[in-house]
Amino acid sequence: KGSQRAAKRVEAVRSALGELGVEKERAKMFFLPRGLHPEFVxxxxxxxxxxxxLGPSPF
Structure with missing residues (x-):
């Protein structure tokens, strides 16, 4: 459930960024299994x- 809630929040942030004219790609969620250091890296x-x-934020 926590990951699902987090995914919804990330989508809300992406939407808000788009409305502000900022690249949505600046917010991204990764689903990584616990304890897998190479995947995190x-x-x-x-x-x-x-x-x-993307370069610096326009803000």
Missing amino acids: GAAQEMNKLVTE
Whole structure:
């Protein structure tokens, strides 16, 4: 249930970003199993690459 609630919140944030004219990709949720360090590192690297490509926030 917690993950489902979190996913709804992330979608609400993405929607709000879109309304503000900010890239929705700045908010993303990753579903990772517990204890899997390589998957966490991969998700963090993916998000870091995306944010770097998007550049600074317009705010």
